[in-house]
């Protein structure tokens with residue numbers, strides 16, 4: 001992409017209304033614009049990141065055996081009256097009336113809707129287990145929307161829902177999602193620690209939040225340093241390996257980690273002092289096992305192996321896809337701007353000419369841009385007639401993993417500069433070697 005053709009409104013000054021670094025950087029680097037309190041438009045660069053995060057979430061959900069679908073944002077209040085949550089949900093629910101005076105709402109979550117959808121089609125134990133998910137916008141009329149996309153009113157969530165014949169099966173579904181979450185967050189270049197949590201308005205008695213450690217997080221967290229040593233990717237573990245999944249859950253449960261909501265002083269005190277870690281964290285995911293709460297209330301039943309009717313056991317599993325954009329920035333930035341992990345970066349490489357009036361530099365840049373693009377390397381080419389320093393400043397702010405910097409001084413010796421945004425390390429390299437280096 002050529003910067004001269006991009007809608008990339010970079011701000012020099014830090015916006016006064018943004019309190020935390022990720023929100024400031026998202027506004028400054030032109031990722032989002034607020035359109036109403038807690039509601040944001042995703043500008044092209046922010047949208048690219050959002051899509052990358054969404055794709056990682058999707059691939060890991062598919063691998064874990066969940067199946068993607070898409071449910072609407074607007075729901076009928078009748079569904080929520082069936083489960084009994086319509087009144088209980090309170091003022092966070094945006095309630096709407098249509099022209100026929102029917103009560104509707106903008107969905108804050110989809111337990112009811114999916115239970116109603118599968119109710120007529122899941123008929124027998126042979127139709128279970130099932131896990132269905134979608135990635136869709138939600139609305140929660142938060143009292144205090146703040147920190148930009150971190151606590152928005154409209155936000156993008158991946159929400160999955162599992163249906164199993166019995167508790168044993170449902171627990172395995174829960175453990176599979178636990179593993180999928182560990183892998184998902186690791187692929188995004190962040191560490192999210194699973195912590196025992198309260199289940200709140202979703203319900204149930206087994207629940208974990210996934211917390212990215214960051215000083216600006218909304219929750220206070222307490223955890224055992226042993227968590228830092230666990231191999232969260234669990235490469236050896238297969239989703240069909242039931243004993244292995246039980247083992248993973250046992251390991252997670254045995255290692256202390258809790259938010260302020262569930263913190264247990266007695267267990268904490270048992271930990272040797274040097275292993276106690278405290279801090280703040282951002283909740284990027286939350287999983288729930290709630291048994292038959294919705295299936296029983298909404299009359300979902302299947303015939304069991306013995307012919308008797310059985311109420312399936314359910315769980316639901318959320319990831320804050322739009323919140324993750326802010327959370328990743330909180331976890332990965334420096335004084336100059338964002339430092340994107342490669343997997344979620346909007347482009348891999350930023351190509352910059354230091355002197356737009358130097359014909360040789362422009363020729364080399366145009367040629368490299370064409371070659372990088374042909375090799376499938378996502379490249380943002382700053383072809384503007386701007387001062388080199390300004391272009392380098394906005395490249396650092398935008399935070400692409402690599403920069404290729406082209407200037408007459410280097411070209412006189414047959415080299416360009418290749419800079420690693422994270423380490424700041426620069427090497428001189430011949431233009432012909434750039435593509436090979438970035439694709440190896």
Ligand code: P5A
Pocket residue numbers: 108109110111140142149150151152153154155157158159160202283284285286287288316317318319320321322323
């Ligand atoms: C699980 C999936 C649920 O709603 N029902 C379906 C369950 N869980 S949750 O914890 O309430 O939300 C899941 C994740 O969504 C993100 N999130 C938000 N992101 C931005 N702004 C908000 N206001 C907001 N509220 C929730 C969080 O990452 C949360 O873990």
